[in-house]
Structure formats: structure tokens, C-alpha cells
Amino acid sequence: MLQTTCSVLLLAAVTAINTASGAFNCPQKYGQFEDPKQCDKFYECDEGIAKEKLCPDGLMFDPLNRKINKCDQPFNVDCGDRIELQSPKGNQHCPRKNGYFAHPDSSVCHLFYNCIDGEYTEVPCTPGLHFDEYQGTCVWPESSGRTGCSKIENKLKDGFECPKEAQADANGQAVAHPKFAHPQDCQKFYVCLNGVQPRELGCSLGEVYNEEDQKCDAPENVPGCEDWYKDNPEVNNNNNNKNKKQRRK
Structure with missing residues (x-):
């Protein structure tokens, strides 16, 4: 009985000390x-x-x-x-070592930083959206509540802009990221992200863009681009080597 009483008193004393x-x-x-x-x-x-x-x-x-x-x-x-x-233990780009943070330039609303242990990666929002730091994601501009955002330039240096008319597929459905052939360069083509933001891309060396099939293809399959690589020694050497191997078979 005495031992039990002492244990209870000791526990009460420890609790009292911890609380204090x-x-x-x-x-x-x-x-x-x-x-x-x-x-x-x-x-x-x-x-x-x-x-x-x-x-x-x-x-x-x-x-x-x-x-x-x-x-x-x-x-x-x-x-x-x-x-x-x-x-905070952050740095110039990361206010804290971990998290998603708005671009330090308050007028740049379509970019944000993903910080992991103080190392940052710049991430773009889907075209047309702004980053909302409180939600940690990209939202429509009216939902973000941000002001003073600069307008994103939707024209490339060569003057290409995404057509306002939506591109439809074979089933009549709007294409999310339509593609367009480059007017002067058979190897290059354009992609319009969400139909509004243009990006210039290119096919691998030896291929050209086939606008009809919406993919990179062999030059002989694209009218007007058959001779695109005729003066390119690297492509010609590769083709000659392929032809030699096929003849050996």
C-alpha cells in the first residue's frame, strides 16, 4: 500500500514539474x-x-x-x-526551404517555384492560368486575386500566332494542343498549348513534319519536302549506310 501511494505521488510530482x-x-x-x-x-x-x-x-x-x-x-x-x-531558412528564390512559391517578380503570375530543401525549379502554369500561393496551384486569373500581372506574349519571334479558330480532329472534336507546319522549314513545326500559347518544335534529323498525319515522317512521304536533306552530308551518309546493309541482307 505504501509503495503504491509513493508511486502515485511520484507520478503526480513529475506531471506537476512538466506542466510548470x-x-x-x-x-x-x-x-x-x-x-x-x-x-x-x-x-x-x-x-x-x-x-x-x-x-x-x-x-x-x-x-x-x-x-x-x-x-x-x-x-x-x-x-x-x-x-x-x-x-525561415530560405534563400533568394525560396522564402522557405520547401514549398511552392510565387515568382519573385510580382508581375510574373504564370510562373512559380517548386522548392525542395532550398533547391528550386521554375514551373510554368498551363497557358491562361495564374499561380495562387495560398492554394499551391494554378487557377483562373479571377480566382487568384493577383493584380499587376504582365500579359504573356503569344507571338513568336518569327511572327507566328496561334489561329483563333479551334482545330478539329477527324471526329469533329477540338484538338487540345494543335500542331501546324512551319511555312519555310520542313523540319520544324508549331504546337499551340491549349490552343493559345505557341511553341516551336522540330523533328529529328532526317525527318520532316507531315501536317496531314500530324507527326514527323520520312521526307519522301511529304509533298514538297522530298529533297529537304539532299545537301545534308550527315543524313546522306546515314541513308547510304542503311542501303548497303539492306543490300547485304
Whole structure:
């Protein structure tokens, strides 16, 4: 009886000390639990002993996440009253070491940075959309609420612009990314992303663009481009080698 009483008193004393010092009390013997004030801090409990941990800079702790790693992007986590965060450890391009961030030039709304451990990758939105940092994705301009965005130039240096009329396939359905032959260069062609933003692309050496079949093809299959590579020594040598191998067979 005396031993039991002493154990209870000792546990009460330890609890009182932890509460007074601000130490975290594990609600269960094992598991990960959020800090009551800081959204990117959590505690890992083992045998009822709490170990303080931080999410990677830029990520937040989500107690509802069923994964072992419960740190996630801010737009996926409801922090509630846990409004405090660790000090930023970012750089020029990444305000924090991890996350999706708007382009540092506020007028550039169609590009954003994907930061992983302080290393960034510039990512373009689908043409016509703007990046919304609060949602972590690209949305329609009116949904992003961003102002002062510069207009994206939809004309290439050679003057090509995507036709306003939608291109239809054999079934009469609008083509999402229509292609067009280059007017002077048989090897090149244009792609209109979402029908509005032009990109100049090219076929592999030895091939030309077949507008009828919407693909790169052999020159002899495209009227007007049969002799496109006739003065190209590299292509001619490759063709001669192929012909020799075929004759040997």
C-alpha cells in the first residue's frame, strides 16, 4: 500500500514539474502529436517520453495525416490556432526551404517555384492560368486575386500566332494542343498549348513534319519536302549506310 501511494505521488510530482516547465505531456505512450502553438512543431512519444521535433522548413505538421511522415504542404494542413512557425531558412528564390512559391517578380503570375530543401525549379502554369500561393496551384486569373500581372506574349519571334479558330480532329472534336507546319522549314513545326500559347518544335534529323498525319515522317512521304536533306552530308551518309546493309541482307 505504501509503495503504491509513493508511486502515485511520484507520478503526480513529475506531471506537476512538466506542466510548470512547459514540457509536453504525451496523451498516449506512443505516437506523434502536434504542438499546441506551433504548426510545424510536433512531439514523438515513446514509452510516454516526448521528443520535440520540427518539420522541414516550409512544411506543417498534420495530426490527421495517416502517413508515417505527417509533415505536409501548408495548403493541405489546417493549423487552426497553431499560428507560430520556426524561423525561415530560405534563400533568394525560396522564402522557405520547401514549398511552392510565387515568382519573385510580382508581375510574373504564370510562373512559380517548386522548392525542395532550398533547391528550386521554375514551373510554368498551363497557358491562361495564374499561380495562387495560398492554394499551391494554378487557377483562373479571377480566382487568384493577383493584380499587376504582365500579359504573356503569344507571338513568336518569327511572327507566328496561334489561329483563333479551334482545330478539329477527324471526329469533329477540338484538338487540345494543335500542331501546324512551319511555312519555310520542313523540319520544324508549331504546337499551340491549349490552343493559345505557341511553341516551336522540330523533328529529328532526317525527318520532316507531315501536317496531314500530324507527326514527323520520312521526307519522301511529304509533298514538297522530298529533297529537304539532299545537301545534308550527315543524313546522306546515314541513308547510304542503311542501303548497303539492306543490300547485304
